Amino acid sequence: MTDKLYNPTEFLMPAEWEPHEGTWLQWPQDKLYWGYELKLERIWLNMVDALHNHENVHLIVSGERQRDHVAYLLKYHAIGLENVDFYIIPTNDVWARDNGPIFVINEAGETAITDWVFNGWGERFPYDLDDKVPSAIGAKLNLRVFNAPMVLEAGAVEVNGKGTFMATRTSVIDPYRNPEMSQEDIETILSQYLGVTHFIWLTGAGRGECDQWGDETDSHIDIVARFTDESTVLYNCTNNLSDPRYRMLARSYEELKEATTEAGKTLTLVPLPLPEVHQTSKMTDWRVNTFSDAAYSNYLIANNVVLVPVYGHANDERCLKIIAEHFPGREIIGIEVVALIEHGGAIGCVTQPQPMPVTK
Amino acid sequence: MESSTPKTLGYYMPAEWEIHEGTWLQWPHDDTLPGEQIRLESLWLAMTAVLHEYESVHIIVTDEHRGEHLQRQVRYYGWEASNIDIYVIPTDDVWARDNGPIFLVNNGGELAVTAWNFNGWGERYPFGKDRLVPAAVADTLSIPLFTAPITLEGGAIEVNGKGTMIATRSSIINPNRNPGKSEQEIEVTIKEYLGVEHIIWLSGASREFCDAVGSDTDLHIDGYARFTDESTVLYNWTDDESNVFYPVLKQQMDELRNATTETGKTLTLIPLPKPKNATYSTLNTSTRPPFETTPSLAGYANFYIANDIVLVPVYGDINDARAKSIIAEHFPGREIIGLPAQVLAELGGMMHCVTQQQPLPSP
Numbered sequence: 063m064t065d066k067l068y069n070p071t072e073f074l075m076p077a078e079w080e081p082h083e084g085t086w087l088q089w090p091q092d093k094l095y096w097g098y099e100l101k102l103e104r105i106w107l108n109m110v111d112a113l114h115n116h117e118n119v120h121l122i123v124s125g126e127r128q129r130d131h132v133a134y135l136l137k138y139h140a141i142g143l144e145n146v147d148f149y150i151i152p153t154n155d156v157w158a159r160d161n162g163p164i165f166v167i168n169e170a171g172e173t174a175i176t177d178w179v180f181n182g183w184g185e186r187f188p189y190d191l192d193d194k195v196p197s198a199i200g201a202k203l204n205l206r207v208f209n210a211p212m213v214l215e216a217g218a219v220e221v222n223g224k225g226t227f228m229a230t231r232t233s234v235i236d237p238y239r240n241p242e243m244s245q246e247d248i249e250t251i252l253s254q255y256l257g258v259t260h261f262i263w264l265t266g267a268g269r270g271e272c273d274q275w276g277d278e279t280d281s282h283i284d285i286v287a288r289f290t291d292e293s294t295v296l297y298n299c300t301n302n303l304s305d306p307r308y309r310m311l312a313r314s315y316e317e318l319k320e321a322t323t324e325a326g327k328t329l330t331l332v333p334l335p336l337p338e339v340h341q342t343s344k345m346t347d348w349r350v351n352t353f354s355d356a357a358y359s360n361y362l363i364a365n366n367v368v369l370v371p372v373y374g375h376a377n378d379e380r381c382l383k384i385i386a387e388h389f390p391g392r393e394i395i396g397i398e399v400v401a402l403i404e405h406g407g408a409i410g411c412v413t414q415p416q417p418m419p420v421t422k
Numbered sequence: 423m424e425s426s427t428p429k430t431l432g433y434y435m436p437a438e439w440e441i442h443e444g445t446w447l448q449w450p451h452d453d454t455l456p457g458e459q460i461r462l463e464s465l466w467l468a469m470t471a472v473l474h475e476y477e478s479v480h481i482i483v484t485d486e487h488r489g490e491h492l493q494r495q496v497r498y499y500g501w502e503a504s505n506i507d508i509y510v511i512p513t514d515d516v517w518a519r520d521n522g523p524i525f526l527v528n529n530g531g532e533l534a535v536t537a538w539n540f541n542g543w544g545e546r547y548p549f550g551k552d553r554l555v556p557a558a559v560a561d562t563l564s565i566p567l568f569t570a571p572i573t574l575e576g577g578a579i580e581v582n583g584k585g586t587m588i589a590t591r592s593s594i595i596n597p598n599r600n601p602g603k604s605e606q607e608i609e610v611t612i613k614e615y616l617g618v619e620h621i622i623w624l625s626g627a628s629r630e631f632c633d634a635v636g637s638d639t640d641l642h643i644d645g646y647a648r649f650t651d652e653s654t655v656l657y658n659w660t661d662d663e664s665n666v667f668y669p670v671l672k673q674q675m676d677e678l679r680n681a682t683t684e685t686g687k688t689l690t691l692i693p694l695p696k697p698k699n700a701t702y703s704t705l706n707t708s709t710r711p712p713f714e715t716t717p718s719l720a721g722y723a724n725f726y727i728a729n730d731i732v733l734v735p736v737y738g739d740i741n742d743a744r745a746k747s748i749i750a751e752h753f754p755g756r757e758i759i760g761l762p763a764q765v766l767a768e769l770g771g772m773m774h775c776v777t778q779q780q781p782l783p784s785p
Binding site for chain 1: 704739
């Protein structure tokens, strides 16, 4: 089960707020949806602009043509190429968080890659190319790659960096992802590959239920609840009874109240209101009108900044303030993502942090 | 007034749904508002990508450097370059509807341009370059230019192509545009220069109200009521009496109910919802608290009718689909294309405000 030459348990996945080497992004392409690239280009430019003065930005592009195009755009828009580099790796889609890699570090100051099986969120979308991204990055960076023997998306994983892992059962212990694996089997692998010791499992919402709000992930934790330090959790909430997420979130809250950290401490729970955003603007599918899974919790914590998705909703400013209070000293940068959320995710879903290993 | 006005020469402004030769756009740049190009370019690329499949797209760029940038984008996306023309004409901003040109046609199959002394919506914004756009376009196309002796923005007027125009008084008969001019003088000028016979004047709204809600146009009609055929009008409506717009929308509805077309026919009035959740600006550039919440003017009435399609601004709101359905019912045979317009709406306009149709004259 574990790598024969290296023991992955020497490594651990740090919390997102710990120092980053950089952030990985997969540039949008028009393969899946007409107009995807041009529609999303602004959001990707905004993310690079907000990040590259604080950490490296590693851009995955489809080929030399797209690389030259993106490099040109960054120069044209006066963002520049400082701390930006390009990797030509074929992809299916933009969700760098979910296809991975999940980076892990050890006390010797080494970085390694954990490569989990990615199966398009339980066979919902094409994944042949995205599944190979972690090994391609490992080869290009000449990093150790640990092949974990189960399906996992990083958006399904939230860690406090001290040993506590938080996830929903529906997005991990799922017959479309890990059939015939018990919770115990799964926890063993997670412990070995992510260096976690303690598990908070929320019920989540699986197929049938999460479809009501356009969620293709079976309730990834990054649209339910996020750690802001080792024992504080921002949890999504709504008092809108017509929001189909109401029940799932109320249930999650009850479960979070019962949860503890690895040290046995109860969690400090801070409510983060949801926006109400609908999936209605997909150019090819305009008659669809369902709730989206829009949430403010789908932010990215990076060096000195937090990139927060905003929607033009009344709760935008309130949530920016709440997030700011929990990340003192960091700038809070709102990025408008209505064109992205209709495809099911926001800032957190399309970014993959690479931690900076620290020698101890 | 000149002796040969457009009307005496047989020119008139056709309705937007009549066949287009093309659409004019002014490409966003950063010279007036820092960050505007990066913010808006994805939407301009999307409009160009869609429109050029159905009609010509004439794009005004403010200088050669921006022109090269755009040509590069056209090549990268592999668009049919023969349907996209790029013209270098200096601009202040993107609102091609308002600075014009407003095109006219006549029954001889000829095209002309009218210019209307654009003054930045009553001197609210820079306008020195934008006001010269109509003359530059007329010159570029070598077609007649008529300069009207009043200030008028294209978004302030809505025509049915048969002789009726709807407008709000507050956006035209206003000392910030036309000081010292009477309603009668203005009406005569509009009739002569747009070839209309009958004007439906709505009240619009006071400057105090417009400042409170952030309307920089003094309530242009193109955000509030639109013809879909010669006697049918879609108008913004909400049943929520606590909505800040309710008194203005109620008054507008009452005035439209009493209005008739040029033939004396009453209007068929169809309510168009507003976004259910008021939409707010995401333009906040502060990165530390306190953050401020500012409402935006997002709505659906500011759609743009082009050949075979209608571009509709959408926001991820629950009413997006309903608004698109209503618009679709009134434009049978046209594809309804929703484009996320939040980033534009918070600057005060939507698709109609940034497009200008060039009709295809037919003899």
